[in-house]
Amino acid sequence: MIAPHPDDETLIASGVLLHMAQSGGDPAVIVMTNGDLDCLHDGLAREGESVAGLAELGIKEDRVYFLGYPDGGLSQLGRTPLPPRRRMIDGVCEQGNTTYGTRGHGGREYHRSRTGASAQYTHENAVADLAALLAELRPTDVAITHPEDTHPDHAATYALFRSALDRLPEAPRVHRAMVHNGDCWPTGTAPREPCPIANITPDQPTPPLSGRLTGYVPGERLPVPSSCRVRDPEVNPKLRAIAAHASQTRGTLDSYLFAFARSDEVFFPERFEHGERSWWRIDRTGRASLTTQRVKVERDDDDRSLPLAVPLVVAASLSRPPVDEQGSIVRIDLLEDASGSYELIIDADRREASVVRTFKGRIPELLRVWPLPHDLWASKTAEPFEMVIEPRPDDGSVAELALRLRGELVGVAVDVQPRLHGDRIGYSNVFAANGELMVRGVSNVSAFPSVRPAR
Structure with a gap:
């Protein structure tokens, strides 16, 4: 699972991760940023929320990898480092343009674990880290945000993954998921926050996409484990995993994030074959x-x-x-x-x-x-x-x-x-x-x- 921010992994694939953990699998989660945009939230605190939420799904901290790239800046990464940006680290609002982290695998962000130093915010560093980590993990399947997701970081996460994929000898099966289809999907069609109070319906399927993407139908609907279809938030592991992100839910069950707890999790799958210089997406009919x-x-x-x-x-x-x-x-x-x-x-x-x-x-x-x-x-x-x-x-x-x-x-x-x-x-x-x-x-x-x- 590759998530743009801490919490996206629970919204997209809690049921999939829980099923894999319960079935003897060893899923890993990669988080691209620490969710620290403009000092609105503490990056280290959000790392802790992600670790706590994934623990509800049976994922150990050693299988969580934080890359620490800029929240709100993934789409702007270039050949030269981004200028220093406002971010909050351990309660202090500061300016910076290098990766950081203290949680997850190795107790530090991945680039520091890999090289011994933090990385500047560049496109090459982000792609190289992602490619190296994927080569190390060798996943057969990757769940990731869809490039049509309206959040720029979510779309950019997919683009960075595709660049990393071109450096790998093998291509996993890819399962693209939508988080933002209009800011308040899937609980309503309000164009922006504040969103309607969530109607928590974990026993109901994910609703269809709306707006310009009406009629764009996901190719996969994966049923979640039965425990994730229970309405009791004290029992349902997906609801507990979402609730662990208190900075995003504000500590109440009113947050629209809880509307992602459904009886299924939906994806747009794709497969790749290797071309002359890179991996090409293929359809059943060929290319x-x-x-x-x-x-x-x-x-x-x-x-x-x-x-x-x-x-x-x-x-x-x-x-x-x-x-x-x-x-x-x-x-x-x-x-x-x-x-x-x-x-x-x-x-x-x-x-x-x-x-x-x-x-x-x-x-x-x-x-x-x-x-x-x-x-x-x-x-x-x-x-x-x-x-x-x-x-x-x-x-x-x-x-x-x-x-x-x-x-x-x-x-x-x-x-x-x-x-x-x-x-x-x-x-x-x-x-x-x-x-x-x-x-x-x-x-x-x-x-x-x-x-x-x-x-």
Whole structure:
């Protein structure tokens, strides 16, 4: 289990962890941050809460690994260290940008156990720690937060895992879980906290996703042990595990976190096969092969007519865009035709990327916003971006849009009513380092079954 913060492991997989512990397994839990954002909570206290909660599920402290990377900053990790950030350690609010920890395996954060020193907050350090720990543990299965989770740290945890996976000789089966689908899911649809008082229903199944992801159906519903379906909070081990995180529940049963105690735990599974340089997700039907086309960029606001269809990969090496009346922004239209397009927007000033689905005569729909590394374009050299659009038939009639930067996954957007075809690619403010925008199309579409938009 890989959790972004202390408490996510209990929300996602208490039943799975309890079942494994009771069945003679030896599950391990990796926690990416200490939950100490902006001194709102004490990082060491939250480590203790995580250890106490997992003990309710039969997990020994020696099987808990704290990495100690920045709460609220995983998506901003770059090549250079993050600037010092406010965090609370043992009751003291301080500024820092290195890992720390005093609980879990070895009584210290993993990097210090591995190297003898703390790690600076960089993307490479986080990926290297995660890869080394996974190589040491050699799990057959990994539960982790879904890249569509609306909390940036949750989405970034998955992206960091995928980068670590590329360094491993074997790929585990992966089970992605949602925590934030709108801040108050699964107890309601309020867009933000304060959330409704939890209606504790551990004998009821997890409700379907709501909002933009309505119709996105998990491929796994794993029943929890019978003890986790009891309504008595003094008896139910999942409720006790959640209650151990008193800093998050405020010591009452009113917290919406208790709504995660259900009769099942749901996941979106995926499997991988090794490609030329990295692990590729595969479907039951196999994976399409890709060929390469090159399209020369001659000027701004130029369009290129291409036979575009999913799966599609568009890659561009981009210098920092010049400033115009809208700011320092790059826009690339994908699968564009008279009915609309996907639009990838890269905002250099805000250091964020977003993907929008546009429709003729309708208001554009924002699919996803991804924070980008804090040091984007810091060296004043071109940055390589890549957008991959692929159908995911194992997850229903959906497509995933994955953004990569510097060869590393930034994030994934799921579209439950995907665009499948277009007749051109459009771009503005695109300045490729070598004067070219590279478009890779599909040479073997038959490897994927036909995908129809969800109704």
